[in-house]
Amino acid sequence: MSQAKTLIRALLNNSTNPKLAWQLFQRISPSDPNIFFPALPTITHILLRSNMLPEIDSLHHFLVNQPLDESRHQSLYTIVKLLAESGHVEKAVSQFQFLRTRFLNHPPLTSFYNFLIKSSLEGEKSENFLSWLFQDMIVSGVSPDTYTFNLLIGGLCRLGRLDDARKLFDKMPEKGCEPNVFSFGILIRGYCKVGLSDKGLELLDLMREMGVPPNLVIYNTLISSFCKEGNNEEAEKLVERMREDGLSPNIVTFNSRISALCKAGKILEASRIFRDMQMDEEKELPRPNLITVNLMLDGFCKEGMLEDAKILIESMKGSDILPNVETYNIWLHGLVKNGKIFDAQLVIKDMIDQNLEPNTYSYNILMDGLCKNGMLADARMLMGLMTRSGISPDTVTYSTLLHGYCSEGKVTEANNVLHEMIKRGCTPNNYTWNILLHSLWKQxxxxxxxxxxxxxxxxxxxxxxxxxxxxxxxxxxxxxxxxxxxxxxxxxxxxxxxxxxxxxxxxxxxxxxxxxxxxxxxxxxxxxxxxxxxxxxxxxxxxxxxxxxxxRISFPDAVVYNTILHNLCKRGKVSMAFQVLKDMEKRGCNKTLETYNSLILGLKSKNQIFEMFGLINEMKENGIDPSVFCYNTIMSSLCEAGRTEEATSLLEEMLRNEVNPNVNSFTMLIKAFCRVGEFTPAMDVFDIALRLCGQQEALYAVMFNEMLAGGEILEATKLFKAAMDRCYALKNFLCKDLIDKLCKDDRLEEALDILNELVNKGYGFDPASFMPVIDALKKCGRKHESDELAERMLSMAAEPMVVDKVYLNRVGRQLAHGKHRQYAASEWNAILQRDDGSATALKTLKRVQKGWGQAGLLSLESKTNDTFDEWNTLY
Incomplete structure (x- = not known):
């Protein structure tokens, strides 16, 4: 025995050199069992730690080929056990299967089978191993015990084979094993995991019949499961049943209920339970712990109840439950999700002030919020704060910042972030590369x-x-x-x-x-x-x-079909589109809102109004709500056909179905009424539009232009003055035509007032608008005023670019960069071609010919009404 100890000591001394240890072991004569077998576990451990599996195999083969005795038999099982313990479960079971075929009459004990079953549950091929191990037990006459059944039932539940698990559970008495509380608990947990709480409840009833007292774990599992399924009434009954069974609901019970209720969005019910835990001492409820508070905080934040969340955070500071980093991270995420970025920044500061160091996840939450809101300078400063605080930005941090720059089109800055990331030893992942790659291709x-x-x-x-x-x-x-x-x-x-x-x-x-x-x-x-x-x-x-x-791959999805349908309909190939639709339905691909949008657009090109209404009805039958695009497309066809009454009815239907009409909905209807001279209903629609869409400039523009075209000068003038009072840009208002018509109607003073107001308010407009007033003043003998106005007109025309000052004041200085108004050369051509003998016109003509304002005139473009692509205007 002393020789065996000497060898074991030598092996351990050379454990860091496993090859030498293996050579030492091989020098010992295998014929001396007193040395070989005591040292076998030691050398096996050394070989496994070094992953020397071929040497393990040689040991296995050596023992198998020796005459079988008790020592060799146990050694073989020892190798199998050590393999399984080292994580080589598949190899262990494989060797065990070989041993069972070689030595049928020498099965191991039940405990060894249990060990292998438990080890197999952690392997990838556990399903095959479990089945074989259990069958081998039965064939070998080894009686499984309750622990065996519990392991197998748990394994089947984990694999989702609940029916098989229940069958095995029911067979336990036949094999002389009575289910214990763990047997019931494992199967109940399996049912609850897949949402079969009712079956779990049946097992709870069976426990009572069999005299097996349930424990808190089983009750908590069932209560949590019923809460997740939204069956709070059953959960309440189980709480009372716990008390009947002599069990007091503990903090886990209440946390389970609160967690499930919050996940189901039933925050008020969860809040009621939480308040009872805080206040109701008579019921002897457990006091909330940090987990409880974090659950409630998360629930408040997800439901946007930020005031309640803030109160909860503040209440923690004066209690014995102190917030941890996880608490603040939940609060940070809630603030960022609800757009409270400034408040989130203060939370980080508050954490630092309280010596509660934010972790990388804390910073990443705020980084995400800053970048999504375009606050990239703040995001950069946040990264600097991380570094100064000893927190290294990780791949998520850099990727978030990089994505922020790409979203703003700042690819150069994004590239700099990538360089910095690599320089600091933070490895980009595929997500990082793909963000930048997508942005580059997009641009x-x-x-x-x-x-x-x-x-x-x-x-x-x-x-x-x-x-x-x-x-x-x-x-x-x-x-x-x-x-x-x-x-x-x-x-x-x-x-x-x-x-x-x-x-x-x-x-x-x-x-x-x-x-x-x-x-x-x-x-x-x-x-x-x-x-x-x-x-x-x-x-x-x-x-x-x-x-x-x-x-090559699979049947197409709705996205592919919709792409083809849209392009066919856009090109007027409606018959072909409906053939594609049949194939789409044949392959079980459901129609979507985009499908109907395309088909309705196609039918519009063929003016098939009846068929469009048919598709709207079909959408409703299929549970798809028609969009404003669908309604606008049909309304456009009705208005073009002069069917204003039906178009109005369609607008009423939109309102009844809670589909909010947009500016284009009302614009089409206003134009349709005005086209047939029905200005009163057009004004009624205009008033409705203002109430629903707000004081939109586009509505005033279309109403003004249509009234002007229809000869309703008084109403048009009121609308124009109202638009000026609201400081609209007036770029789509035909103001020159208004001035011209006022002059023709001998309403010179009104025209002059409008012109002066336009000039005084700093509006940019067509200088040719001065001409009707200049001519009218001349005819009235007001030559001095006429000349002054002509000078002002030429002064305006001489400006290389005339910027609409009112519009600048309204929307900000960004319009000064390229979004200015310019004036139409075509209007000046009309002035140049005048031959009415007007001294003022001749004077103007001569000045223009001498080069006054030529720099501005050469670049002038004709003014047009706003026209849009048909698809865009319908949205």
């Missing part, structure tokens, strides 16, 4: 996108399918659909290595090995290609890719 910076891909490759980052799809989408957006198709075709053979075909800068970005082949086109890839082809009008090629997609 059409293909060469910079190529450089970024090259940098990814140099850093050892492989393109994933998201990266590939970003590049495919970028190519399609930039008009390189053919190149995108070529790459997608190559992806089936070469994976992401196909992107080498983009050009020399892409060659070598990814290797052509197996890793590249994993990156295969998916549904989004084909959706992008099909959309690109449709946008270019290549519908036949889009159809071919559509068929290829169905053959």
């Amino acid at each position: 059409g910076k293909a060469s910079e996108a190529e450089k970024l891909l090259q940098k990814m490759n140099e850093g050892g980052h492989e393109m994933d399918i998201v990266s590939c799809n970003i590049v495919i989408d970028g190519l399609c957006r930039s008009g390189n659909v053919d190149k995108a198709i070529e790459i997608v075709d190559e992806m089936w053979s070469h994976g992401s290595a196909a992107f080498g075909s983009l050009g020399n800068s892409f060659i070598g970005l990814v290797d052509g090995g197996n890793n590249g082949k994993k990156c295969l086109p998916d549904l989004f890839t084909y959706s992008t290609i099909i959309k690109g082809l449709c946008s270019e009008g290549k519908l036949d090629e889009a159809k071919k890719k559509f068929i290829e997609m169905m053959k």
